[in-house]
Amino acid sequence: xxxxAEAFVSQIAAAEPWPENATLYQPLKEDQILLSDCASSxxxxxxxxxxxxPVQVRCRANAEYMSPSGKVPFIHVGNQVISELGPIxxxxxxKGHSLSxxxxxxxxxxxxxYMELVNNMLLTAELYIQWCDDNTAAEWEIxxxxxxxxxxxxxxxxxxxxxxxxxxxxxxxxxxQPYFFNKQPTELDALVFGHIFTILTTRLTNDELAxxxxxxxxxxxxxxxxxxxxxxxxxxxxxSGSSRFSKGPSLI
Amino acid sequence: xxxxxxxxxxxxCWGGDWDLPSVHTESLIVLAYAKFAGANLIAKPIDxxxxxxxxxxxxxxxxxxxxxxxxxxxxxxxxxRFNADYDLTAKQGADTMAYIALVEEKLxxxxxxxxxxxxxxxxxxxxxxxxxxxxxxLNFFVPARHATxxxxxxxxxxxxAPLHSIAEVEGKIYSEAKxxxxxxxxxxxxxxxxxxxxxTSLDAFVFGYxxxxxxxxxxxxxxxxxxxxxxxxxxxxxxxLKNYFTDGTPGSPPSSQETVDANLQKLTQLVNxxxxxxxxxxxxxxxxxxxxxxxTKPKPSALSNEKNLTPA
Numbered sequence: 001x002x003x004x005a006e007a008f009v010s011q012i013a014a015a016e017p018w019p020e021n022a023t024l025y026q027p028l029k030e031d032q033i034l035l036s037d038c039a040s041s042x043x044x045x046x047x048x049x050x051x052x053x054p055v056q057v058r059c060r061a062n063a064e065y066m067s068p069s070g071k072v073p074f075i076h077v078g079n080q081v082i083s084e085l086g087p088i089x090x091x092x093x094x095k096g097h098s099l100s101x102x103x104x105x106x107x108x109x110x111x112x113x114y115m116e117l118v119n120n121m122l123l124t125a126e127l128y129i130q131w132c133d134d135n136t137a138a139e140w141e142i143x144x145x146x147x148x149x150x151x152x153x154x155x156x157x158x159x160x161x162x163x164x165x166x167x168x169x170x171x172x173x174x175x176x177q178p179y180f181f182n183k184q185p186t187e188l189d190a191l192v193f194g195h196i197f198t199i200l201t202t203r204l205t206n207d208e209l210a211x212x213x214x215x216x217x218x219x220x221x222x223x224x225x226x227x228x229x230x231x232x233x234x235x236x237x238x239x240s241g242s243s244r245f246s247k248g249p250s251l252i
Numbered sequence: 253x254x255x256x257x258x259x260x261x262x263x264x265c266w267g268g269d270w271d272l273p274s275v276h277t278e279s280l281i282v283l284a285y286a287k288f289a290g291a292n293l294i295a296k297p298i299d300x301x302x303x304x305x306x307x308x309x310x311x312x313x314x315x316x317x318x319x320x321x322x323x324x325x326x327x328x329x330x331x332x333r334f335n336a337d338y339d340l341t342a343k344q345g346a347d348t349m350a351y352i353a354l355v356e357e358k359l360x361x362x363x364x365x366x367x368x369x370x371x372x373x374x375x376x377x378x379x380x381x382x383x384x385x386x387x388x389x390l391n392f393f394v395p396a397r398h399a400t401x402x403x404x405x406x407x408x409x410x411x412x413a414p415l416h417s418i419a420e421v422e423g424k425i426y427s428e429a430k431x432x433x434x435x436x437x438x439x440x441x442x443x444x445x446x447x448x449x450x451x452t453s454l455d456a457f458v459f460g461y462x463x464x465x466x467x468x469x470x471x472x473x474x475x476x477x478x479x480x481x482x483x484x485x486x487x488x489x490x491x492x493l494k495n496y497f498t499d500g501t502p503g504s505p506p507s508s509q510e511t512v513d514a515n516l517q518k519l520t521q522l523v524n525x526x527x528x529x530x531x532x533x534x535x536x537x538x539x540x541x542x543x544x545x546x547x548t549k550p551k552p553s554a555l556s557n558e559k560n561l562t563p564a
Contacts, residue, residue, distance in 0.1 A: 113350035169346035
C-alpha cells in the first residue's frame with residue numbers, strides 16, 4: 001500500500017470495532033495452494049487468534065484475483081480488504097489490538113529483524129523448493145524473483161543448509177522460553193509458526209527439509225504449543241463453509 | 253595458522269573515494285571485516301580495468317580458491333581462523349543473522365534507489381564516478397548496467413501489483429529504510445559496536461551499508477539527511493574509519509603495479525574526458541534555448557567532476 005492509502009486505512013479502521021463476520025480468503029488447498037501462500041495464511045490466522053479476533057476462513061480458487069494487491073491471504077473486515085501480515089498487523093493495531101505494544105524499542109528492533117530473517121530465508125526457500133519440486137507448477141514469476149535475490153545459482157543442498165541455519169538461529173533465540181518474547185506471543189511467533197508448521201506438515205517429494213527442522217526440538221515444541229493453545233478448541237466448532245486449519249497431519 | 257600466512261589473500265573490489273576505502277557497499281563489508289578479524293587482505297581495485305564489466309566484486313582469491321559475495325567471503329575468512337565473531341554467544345550469532353536480514357531487506361532497496369535510480373544523484377554523482385573509474389569504452393555502459401540491475405531488483409522484490417512503477421514503490425522503500433535506520437540506532441544505543449566493545453560481522457555489514465550514505469556528496473539526500481539525525485550511527489561510522497582505516501586506505505592501488513598502469517590510466521582518463529565533453533556538448537545542444545529546456549537548474553560541468561573524483 002502507498003503511504004497515503006495506509007494512513008487512510010488506519011483512520012477508517014480506528015472508527016469501527018472488529019466485526020463478527022470478518023473473513024480470511026486463501027487459495028484452495030491441495031494442488032492449487034503454494035507452500036509459501038499456505039504458510040502466510042497460517043501466520044495470519046495464528047496472529048488473529050492470538051489477538052482474540054474471530055475470523056472465518058474461506059478457500060477460493062481465484063483468491064489472488066480477489067485480493068487488491070494480488071497477494072494472499074487477505075482479510076475482509078467490514079468494508080475493507082487488507083492483504084499480507086504486515087498491513088494486517090497495522091490494521092489491527094489501528095483498531096486497538098496489538099501483541100507487541102509491551103516491547104521496548106530494542107526488543108521491537110529485534111522482533112522486526114527476526115521477522116525479516118524468516119521472510120528472507122524461509123519464504124524464499126519455500127518458493128525455491130516449490131519451484132524445484134516437480135509435482136507443483138513452476139511459475140515464471142518465481143524464477144524471476146529468485147534471480148533478483150540471487151538465489152538462481154543456489155543448489156538445493158545450499159537452500160536446505162540456509163534453512164537449517166535460519167532454524168538454528170530461531171532455535172537459539174527462542175531458547176527455553178515459551179514464546180520469542182517470553183510469556184506473550186507476538187507477530188513474530190505467528191510468523192514463525194506459520195512457516196515452520198507448514199513445512200513440517202506439507203508433503204513434498206523430499207522430506208529432507210522437514211527432517212532438518214525436526215532436529216530443533218524447541219521449535220517443534222513451540223509449534224505444538226501454539227497449535228494446542230490457539231487452534232485446537234476452535235476447530236471443534238466445525239464452522240460450515242470454512243476449512244479446517246490443519247490441512248494434513250497435525251503435530252500433536 | 254601456518255598455511256594462512258604463506259599465501260596472501262587478494263580481494264578484488266571497487267576503489268575508494270569520499271574518505272572511504274571503497275565506495276561499494278559489498279566491498280566495504282569485506283574490507284571492514286578483514287580489519288576487524290586481523291586478516292591481511294591485499295585489496296586490488298578493479299577500477300580502470302576490464303574487470304569492471306567482467307568480474308563480480310567483491311571477489312576473494314586465496315590458494316586457488318575464488319569466493320564471491322560478502323556472506324560467503326566472511327565464512328571463508330572465519331574458516332581460515334579470522335573470526336571476529338569468536339566471542340559471540342549463540343544468541344548473539346542468531347541476532348547477527350536476523351539484523352543482517354533486516355538491513356538487506358529494508359535498507360538496501362532504498363540505498364540502491366538513492367545511488368542508482370534517483371536521477372539527480374545518478375547523473376551528478378554515481379554515473380560520473382563509475383564512468384570515470386571504468387576504462388573506455390566501458391564507461392558508457394558499466395554504470396548503466398548497474399543502474400538497470402538495481403532498478404529491476406527493487407521492482408521485483410518490492411513492486412507488488414498494482415505498485416508496478418518505481419514512483420509508487422519509492423514512498424514505501426524510503427519509509428521502510430528510515431524505519432530500519434531508526435531500529436539500528438535504537439539497537440546500537442550508546443555502545444561502540446553492536447555487541448560490546450569489539451566489532452563483529454554485524455558491525456561490518458552495517459558499516460558497509462551506511463558508510464557510503466554517510467559520506468557521499470549526494471545532491472538529493474532525503475535518506476542521508478535522516479541518517480545524519482541519528483548521531484550514534486554517524487559516530488559509529490566515523491569511529492570505524494578512524495580506528496581501522498586511517499593508516500593508508502587499502503583501496504589505493506599497490507605500488508608494484510602503479511608505474512605499469514599509470515600511463516594507461518592517464519590515457520584512459522584523457523579519453524574519458526573527451527567522451528564526457530562530447531556528451532556534454534550533445535546535452536548542451538539539446539537544451540539550448542531553441543529547444544524547450546528540460547531542466548532549469550545548472551548542471552555541473554563534466555570536467556570539474558572529473559577533477560574532483562579522480563584520485564591524485
